[in-house]
Amino acid sequence: MINTPPPQAFTHITDWVFDLDNTLYPHASNLFSQIDVKMTSYVAQLLQLPREEARKVQKQFYKEYGTTLKGLMERYQIDTDDFLEKVHDIDYSWLAPDPALGAAIRQLPGRKFIFTNGNRGHAERSARQLGILDHFDDIFDIVAADLTPKPARETYDKFLGLHRVDSQHAVMFEDLARNLVVPKALGMKTVLIVPKNFEPTFSEIWESDPEYTDQVDYVTDNLAEFLESILQGRAA
Structure with missing residues (x-):
């Protein structure tokens, strides 16, 4: 189910938190x-x-x-x-620059973070190739998390505490529903990013999270368009 946020749904958000892999860049890139x-x-x-x-x-x-x-x-x-x-010694030319995504992220009011189970170098190289790196305030990577990955509760707590994020005024974008369980419990808005038209690429069945869909507020297969709809809603 792909759904569009109603007007004003994100007007209270001051901190925008994005997973990296298959979230900020499209699943179809196969990176x-x-x-x-x-x-x-x-x-x-x-x-x-x-x-x-x-x-x-x-x-x-x-x-x-x-x-x-x-x-x-x-x-x-x-x-x-x-x-x-x-x-992470890979070819980042597989990613195409995404000016629409960059413009949307840049216009979001408040702070923007990348929160990834990868390392900072991978996040920086990916975001730079997409043309969006300069729009983020910081990157919280697996090293900052003391090597404890999402979906561990302690990792979210560490991120929120380090950056003094009020979870009631934050939103999390993720491609794995299991990683939205804790954010939802903390009061964050949750957005699941799915492959375009749900077309399978290299993923296996075990990567799907049907048991966690109750933790998802919104679903989209186009992050840039979703953010643009949020911006339009805030301006209404």
């Missing part, structure tokens, strides 16, 4: 698939497993711990800096 492949290779090399087996381990870690990195930390005490550097 995250490069990271996914790199993570599988990392697991295969670390554990000396065939690629198919390594991918199963990687996905099990994702489901059990929230990220592959967290699973590797818990089970194998890896060098986290080495992991983050290797899996």
Whole structure:
């Protein structure tokens, strides 16, 4: 279900919080698939497993711990800096600049943040390629989160406390409904970003979150258009 916010629905928002991967850039770009492949290779090399087996381990870690990195930390005490550097060594030219998204973000009143389970370098390179980096006040990455990924409650609390964000006046944009459970409970508006026309790309069934849809206030497959509708509603 794609829904448009009613007029005035976001007039109270002063802090705009965006996930990065498959949220600020479109799922169809398939950029995250490069990271996914790199993570599988990392697991295969670390554990000396065939690629198919390594991918199963990687996905099990994702489901059990929230990220592959967290699973590797818990089970194998890896060098986290080495992991983050290797899996984010990708080709960012896959992302096309998005002037419409940049214009919409720039016009949003208040502060804008990127809140990602990736690292700052990846967020900066992605946002710079999109042409939107300069519109954000700060980036809260997995290192700032002490390597504890969303959807852990403590990670949201750390973000809100660090930036003194009033959750009652904030909104979270995410591509995973499970990562909107805590923001919803904290009183934030929640917006789920879905692939354009729900067309599948590299995602598997396990990535869907049907049990968490009650945590979602709005759903859109076009972030720029959604933000433009918010701006129009605020101006009405």
